[in-house]
Amino acid sequence: MSDTLDGVPALSALRYAELSPGDAFGPFTEPLAQGTSDGLRGELGASSPGRLAPPGVLPLLTLRLLRRALRGIVPGGVLTRQRFVAHAELPAAAEIVAEVWVASQSRSERGLFTSFTFALHHEGALAAVVEWTILDPATG
């Protein structure tokens, strides 16, 4: 995958506590390269060719989209949950258009939980919906 994240900071100045449910980001265009799909088709480190994007593409793409949305990765966040729903076939090489929004937030003794939803479109059709929940242990 070419580094199309050039110009997007590696780390965000935002904190999860500064976000609110309903905050929306995008749409973003995220290219998916054949080589990226092939490298996630089986065991990490191996590569095998294929026609469609393997499931491991979904967390990778959404991680890149999260960095775009928050203008960097917020340091210290811990991934606690991911949910992937497939709606249509996604080719191994594709241009993805995605919207990201903050779905919910909740606080517990462990910290602040923030959930994001990613809607991934390909050629105008919804291909997948991905949900993430991230724990910020520093914010209770």
Next chain:
Amino acid sequence: MSWAPFPRVSHTVTTTEIDAYAARSGDRNPLHVDPAFAAAGPFGTIVAHGPIGLQTVFEALTRWLGAEQLPPGGLADVAFRGPVRAGDTITCTAAPPEAHAGDVLVRAVCRNQDGGLVLEALVVVPRQLAPRVH
């Protein structure tokens, strides 16, 4: 006739893979790449990105289905329960697949070499796509 068993898949995670995933995903969260920051964090050391451990589930899933991707109508719900460190060997196993609301459900878990729970996953696929044994 019953559902084919979900394959068992193991993988040993390396620092090289963590660094490569950071580069490919653009996630340079210091928990994954900065030893000093990670030492003061909740795990006391650098940990792998969650999807690195999850890859064993996805590898098992595509092998089981004989398909390249999570098929339309399918879903995977994953709860990350514990960290994956460089050198850990992650093994994905699953209970026998079961019928669920007209689909087929697989309950998978990933554990490290010490038996520590890394993640739990529920995978649901359309019934007609789930492989059977005769």
